[in-house]
Amino acid sequence: MPSPSGLMFEDVEEGAEIPTLSVPLTLQRLVMEAGVNRDFAPMHFDRDQAQQDGQPDVFANTMLLQTLFEMALRQWAGFSGRLRKLSFRMNRPNYVGETVTAYGRVTGKRVEEGRGIVELEIWQSTEQHDRTLAGTAAVELPMAAAGGAP
Amino acid sequence: MGITLTPGTWEETESWIGKLISTMVGPDEVDKATIRRKLEVLNFDCPLHTDEAVAREHGYRTIVAPATMMATWALPAYWSPGQPPVGSRTLMPLFPLSQVPAPGNAIIGSEVQSEYFEPVYVGDRISCENRLVSIAHRCTRLGMGAFLTIESTYTKQTGELVCVERFVSFRYSVDEHEEEVRESA
Numbered sequence: 001m002p003s004p005s006g007l008m009f010e011d012v013e014e015g016a017e018i019p020t021l022s023v024p025l026t027l028q029r030l031v032m033e034a035g036v037n038r039d040f041a042p043m044h045f046d047r048d049q050a051q052q053d054g055q056p057d058v059f060a061n062t063m064l065l066q067t068l069f070e071m072a073l074r075q076w077a078g079f080s081g082r083l084r085k086l087s088f089r090m091n092r093p094n095y096v097g098e099t100v101t102a103y104g105r106v107t108g109k110r111v112e113e114g115r116g117i118v119e120l121e122i123w124q125s126t127e128q129h130d131r132t133l134a135g136t137a138a139v140e141l142p143m144a145a146a147g148g149a150p
Numbered sequence: 151m152g153i154t155l156t157p158g159t160w161e162e163t164e165s166w167i168g169k170l171i172s173t174m175v176g177p178d179e180v181d182k183a184t185i186r187r188k189l190e191v192l193n194f195d196c197p198l199h200t201d202e203a204v205a206r207e208h209g210y211r212t213i214v215a216p217a218t219m220m221a222t223w224a225l226p227a228y229w230s231p232g233q234p235p236v237g238s239r240t241l242m243p244l245f246p247l248s249q250v251p252a253p254g255n256a257i258i259g260s261e262v263q264s265e266y267f268e269p270v271y272v273g274d275r276i277s278c279e280n281r282l283v284s285i286a287h288r289c290t291r292l293g294m295g296a297f298l299t300i301e302s303t304y305t306k307q308t309g310e311l312v313c314v315e316r317f318v319s320f321r322y323s324v325d326e327h328e329e330e331v332r333e334s335a
Contacts, residue, residue: 032191036187040228043258063222066218067192068192074194088262089260090262
């Protein structure tokens with residue numbers, strides 16, 4: 001669970017890495033994700049259809065991967081952080097049976113219209129492939145100088 | 151193939167640049183049950199998404215949905231009362247990427263860029279407008295095709311902006327890809 005007290009903007013240092021977060025991509029998990037995010041595109045749970053599309057197997061959909069990043073950033077930022085931007089390129093599908101791990105590293109911070117914004121490099125990798133996804137994120141953190149509220 | 155992608159020529163695709171592809175109004179309000187089931191999938195343990203008191207303590211009006219559920223809230227229903235039965239057809243989610251007329255019979259996501267503004271709360275109803283922004287023809291490991299960029303602007307029932315998201319997908323033909331694989335073997 002993320003920290004209730006949260007991370008303050010002033011405490012973030014460039015180069016700091018966020019805790020990693022790993023999830024095994026079981027078929028059941030992909031089916032559960034489809035059931036709740038309502039993306040029933042067959043390549044995410046139907047092996048035959050995925051192979052007809054030229055893929056070796058079913059793979060995680062974009063929303064699952066977005067949420068994995070959000071979870072990792074929430075775990076790092078705590079309850080008071082607010083995700084402002086999330087961008088990534090999907091270099092390779094994350095296939096069923098793989099375990100995907102989310103990573104992040106602080107690349108900069110700035111004050112924008114009185115808000116503390118932390119920029120991060122983010123990526124996801126599996127045991128077999130590095131950076132199946134790679135991109136950036138921006139998280140707003142409370143500033144002690146502003147009284148600590150986002 | 152079983153997947154419904156709107157057919158067309160590349161000229162037709164180009165004619166859609168800058169135009170509104172679709173407007174989606176979420177068939178359901180943002181609700182606690184769907185949020186809870188979303189948390190269940192990845193074991194997302196954060197009380198901002200389940201506990202109103204904690205959400206309020208951290209500046210939210212009430213329980214807030216994870217930011218990355220945006221597309222779920224606006225996705226149209228697969229079937230609605232009054233429509234004919236679906237039968238054995240495989241339905242594709244009505245994401246705008248499948249509605250752009252273009253050649254090719256397969257599609258895969260390539261890139262997504264999201265910016266989040268107002269939080270999405272239990273009780274909100276999310277809508278979005280989808281526009282084709284650009285098209286870029288490329289040859290990838292999947293064969294010849296094109297990267298299509300669609301921009302979706304999400305708002306809630308109050309008119310407040312909640313998210314702007316650009317999704318880039320690669321539209322290609324599986325038959326052409328398989329032929330190229332055979333020829334290169």
